[in-house]
Amino acid sequence: MKRAGFNQLGLPVMLLLPQLIIIAVFFYWPAVFAIYSSFYLQDPFGFGSTFVALENYTGLLSSAEYRKVAVFTVVFSLLVTFLSLSIALLLAVKADKVIRGARTYRTLLMWVYAVAPPVAGFMGVMMFNQGTGPITEFLALFGWEFKLGVNFNDTALAMVVVAAWNQIPVNFIFFLSGLQSIPQSVKEAAMIDNRSGVRRFWDVTFPLLAPTAFFLLVINITYSLFDTFGTVDTLVKGEPGNNPMTLVYKVYVDGFRGNDLGGSSAQSVILMVLVLLLTVFQFRLIDRRIHYT
Amino acid sequence: MAVMTDTDRTVARTGRPVRWSVVIDHAILIAGSLMMILPVFAVFISTSISDVEIYREGLNLSLGPHMAENFDKALFLKGGFTGEITGSSMLINSFILGIGFALGKILIGMTAAYAIVYFRLRFATFAFWIIFTTLLLPLEVRILPTYEVVQGLGLANTYTGLILPLVASATATFFFRQFFLSVPEELVEAARIDGAGPVKFFIDILVPLSRTMVAAIFIIMFVYGWNQYLWPTLITTDESLFTLVRGIKQIIQNLDGANVPEYGRALALAIIAILPPVLVVVIFQSWFVKGLVESDK
Amino acid sequence: MVHVSLESISKVYPNGVRAVQPTSFNIEKGEFIVLVGPSGCGKSTLLRMMAGLEEITEGDLSIAGRVVNDIDPAERDIAMVFQNYALYPHMTVYNNMAYGLRNRGMGKTEIDKAVKEAATMLNLTEYLERRPSQLSGGQRQRVAMGRAIVRSPSLFLFDEPLSNLDAKLRGQMRIEIKALQRRLGVTSVYVTHDQVEAMTMADRIIVLNGGRIEQIGTPAEVYHQPASTFVASFMGAPPMNLLPARYNGNGRVHLSETVHIEAPGQANYSGDIRLGVRPENVGIVGASHPDALRFDLEFVEELGAGRLLHGKVGESGLIVHIPHTDPIPSDEVYVDLPKSALLMFDPATGARL
Incomplete structure (x- = not known):
């Protein structure tokens, strides 16, 4: 708040009202509704619902299928995060270093930011298509018969690749801006202290990038959990079947295909808790430990 | 003699050997760029090939004669379940969603942030926390209950129902708050001494000052809105409201059933779906990068 | 004894801008040389070429009898103090000083001894475990000095090291740096745009303008017998x-x-x-x-x-x-x-x- 703020009541309330109404109706109401529904079992034919306390939760946590989806989601998130972060870091370091064509490289490496995940998924379908996809044909050279949508592991791999590809630009932009905000003189001081470029990277550059990297870590996990819905949906062509799926995808499948409002709501609540934990992790652990200024 | 050695030295200095580290750097960057471009490029080139050929041989990197025809079909051929939707109607819907979402976010976010930062309100902190909490839970997490609520309000299959729930998070508010806080304190003091009230100060000083920020946020939000998939999939079942990204789902499902799937049309639609946001990001690159890096920190 | 020699050194940037005209001079062992001139006169470029941070377009630079044009900065046996200190923000004061020594493979006990010694000399002993962000401007400046001293280099390079300090501290550090240099006897090149610093610290001043040397001389010579109107009006206030x-x-x-x-x-x-x-x-x-x-x-x-x-x-x-x-x-x-x-x-x- 500014120390010389205006002293009125009517105007600021009017200014705040649209925002408050929208989040009340479309955020708080649904969130409370989710928590409420998670304690009820809905009649499959739409005739009322029964209070079942924690049964939806215990049902989920004891369900082998739910656990399988949870495990896949964790593995998927870690792989996407790791792949996308490491490739983006490598590219950002190089893009920061070269003089010629730096701008062109920057553009070429970031425009994919604007490609929607489901469209990326569709392109993935074309690339990994059974029989005709260029990547499938390439893998066939090594005797790998890639079966998208049929083989669980193959489909999972395609999901990881497409999701990571789609996320590289964001990481690249942040890493590059992090690199560019390291003072030139610090890099030069390091040049006088150490002749090996690789050692300089790990001793000086990388620690100074750590705040960016941890911020991106959280961003990437959030991305893998939620924003990849479209990628997953198009890659399995809307047919989950025995294919891998993420937790968010399962919320959708159970809630809209299976009409299980209670179970789906309970899943939503579990995801909410997960996100809250991630946020707390970000604020508490990371912001305190890795800030140098 | 002296002249000789001088030229020798110059030659030695300028004609230094190729530096392999620089070559490797460029090789890595070129490989990275190709990785980002090639899949989209292959899809683009393949829009020029006949459906049968794509069906049989997959994506292709050599030009065929059918590009114009495929884009024409994608934009103007009626299709879908009702046989009424065209690519151009989806394109219009995408623009409505992208622009409506971006404008809504900016309008609501800017005014709310102005109220929080520039007024002495006893409940300003409370309001801030209520708004800030919405950053924690993405729409995907509360998708089903939100659907129930919007459905209950009779907003399913309306533009309002499509756009407003997406606006209900505080990213823009938070960003404008950060920006307003960084505006020098003396500015509002000087304005008050000059006799400007809150409305005048907002319109004459704060809005012009925020121009680049608004532009940056608009670009990010436009791309974000344009690329929405899950929410439009749920809330629009009326095909006349489909966006391009939403339409992708239909396209893919249609590919499987048919005898010779309409690959050319599908690929052309995919290209049309990514073209506007890609152009916006590339053309307004520096604003976009600035907005992204500064808003998320 | 000549310690550093520049033989018609010049710098042309890839965009064709000639920042330094062919320049030659020698620096005696133990001498304190100040390069002074207005911004854009090429003084920093000259210093950075000596450090190896900037490529030398033409000419030969030798330090201690060895041509170092193509030698890596880390191998030139130099130390540099930067204008904004360039401390490693993620390392403690101790590690900031020790980093360069570790990279040269010096033993742990030796490093410890060198760092402690420098810290005592600069009154930094109680701050060794702090991060740069926890220090005041003057203390950071000392750490930057310490980082240079521990290496016991054959050449000190200073790039406007005092310009970020307030006037009082600047006056104090000026004396400290000069005294330290006298004590250690290390050849030094000091870049500044402040003619008072140049006058008070230098054994010899080199006045630069537009990428070329206007005059080389002792402070008294430069002040009383300026070689040009530029030097006459640049040195001295008024x-x-x-x-x-x-x-x-x-x-x-x-x-x-x-x-x-x-x-x-x-x-x-x-x-x-x-x-x-x-x-x-x-x-x-x-x-x-x-x-x-x-x-x-x-x-x-x-x-x-x-x-x-x-x-x-x-x-x-x-x-x-x-x-x-x-x-x-x-x-x-x-x-x-x-x-x-x-x-x-x-x-x-x-x-x-």
């Missing part, structure tokens, strides 16, 4: 007075049609000149003095230790510095430009005649 005048080769300098005074010496030149005189060398005299010139006093600047009288002789502005013990003259004021303190410059080239 700068040397430069009056437009004519010299006819007949031993007289004409300030106007009617006013002329005795020339400082013989020069094989005739035509327009600039007549240079330091403000403190101008004397206030009575009207009866043989060389008295009428001085129109416009205003007085009080400095405490003295006063600056701003005014005009004929059409030309003149500044006179008088001690505070002298009264402020009133009524008609006359000045004398003593012959021994006068310098003549070519107005076209700026060179001293």
